Amino acid sequence: MPTKPAPNLALPRRRGLTEEAARTAVDQACRMLRLPTVRAQFPDTADQAAAQQMSYSGFLAELLIAECDDRARRRSERRIRAAQFPREKSLRTFDFDANPNIDPALIHTLAKCDWVAKGQPVCLIGDSGTGKSHLLIALGTEAAMAGYRVKYTLATKLANELVEAPDELVLSKTIARYGRVDLLCIDELGYMQLDRRGAELLFQVLTEREEKNSVAIASNESFAGWTKTFTDPRLCAAIVDRLTFGAAIIETGTDSYRLAHARQALGR
CATH class of the missing domain: 3.40.50.300 (P-loop containing nucleotide triphosphate hydrolases)
Incomplete structure (x- = not known):
């Protein structure tokens, strides 16, 4: 009996996205990848990066550091509750x-x-x-x-x-x-x-x-x-x-x- 193919969860790759479409794609990707802090902070961080002419790597680092810090905080809170x-x-x-x-x-x-x-x-x-x-x-x-x-x-x-x-x-x-x-x-x-x-x-x-x-x-x-x-x-x-x-x-x-x-x- 043939196996049912797994659903394709990948986001479509598109060139030349509008700003609104790009932000929607980032929001969807963050949901799929379980990156709630990146999702929450992306709009403000993106605006700040544009205003400060931040490099792509600097912008990405800001978001990833925020995600890591927030995950560490949540883990600490879980351990304190478990105690x-x-x-x-x-x-x-x-x-x-x-x-x-x-x-x-x-x-x-x-x-x-x-x-x-x-x-x-x-x-x-x-x-x-x-x-x-x-x-x-x-x-x-x-x-x-x-x-x-x-x-x-x-x-x-x-x-x-x-x-x-x-x-x-x-x-x-x-x-x-x-x-x-x-x-x-x-x-x-x-x-x-x-x-x-x-x-x-x-x-x-x-x-x-x-x-x-x-x-x-x-x-x-x-x-x-x-x-x-x-x-x-x-x-x-x-x-x-x-x-x-x-x-x-x-x-x-x-x-x-x-x-x-x-x-x-x-x-x-």
Whole structure:
């Protein structure tokens, strides 16, 4: 049985097109080639190129650079959405003056994401309101913008998801999914006690990632206090070891600047 020929999607080649016909052809070609930024910017860029007597190569470069930049921006936005951060936080909006315990130079060095490339951990330790979650989300956002796959989760949510896996196959897939991302951000570690099963499964996730992919955690407890979360001393020691080997450990202190700002707003 003869095969049906594929439809001809090529645009007709014509010489001596009018300006209107040329712009219509460019619009159609951009749709076919999936170049939305070139399509959107072509009319204004063409007018600007004519006014400035830009060379053909310079005009083409302007359009292609714009397309590449816009694609990079959209990819960053997709990675940030995929990370599932609970809110938007950036280093630009972090008030370093309000917390002198935090070294701005260290944070901006971490923002370059070399530690993510090397699979190293970051630990943010300090009381509530000292900027741990802000920095955790901001550093995770920087990693997503740099091209890394990032996932944010609360410690209790992760443990519950693992414990509630209906069978071993789903559990293995869940552990593998959390193991694959380049950076796993675990927030509020130490706020609530985990049962033994949840703690063991969290340990499996950390083991899956050890020295391969990075983990960043935020905790309101010092490492010595993690026995409240992980009640098995040996398991607790193993988890601390996984998270601190080669880690950047940032102590954000005990003075809540959120509380200080609230008091200042009330005039106290």
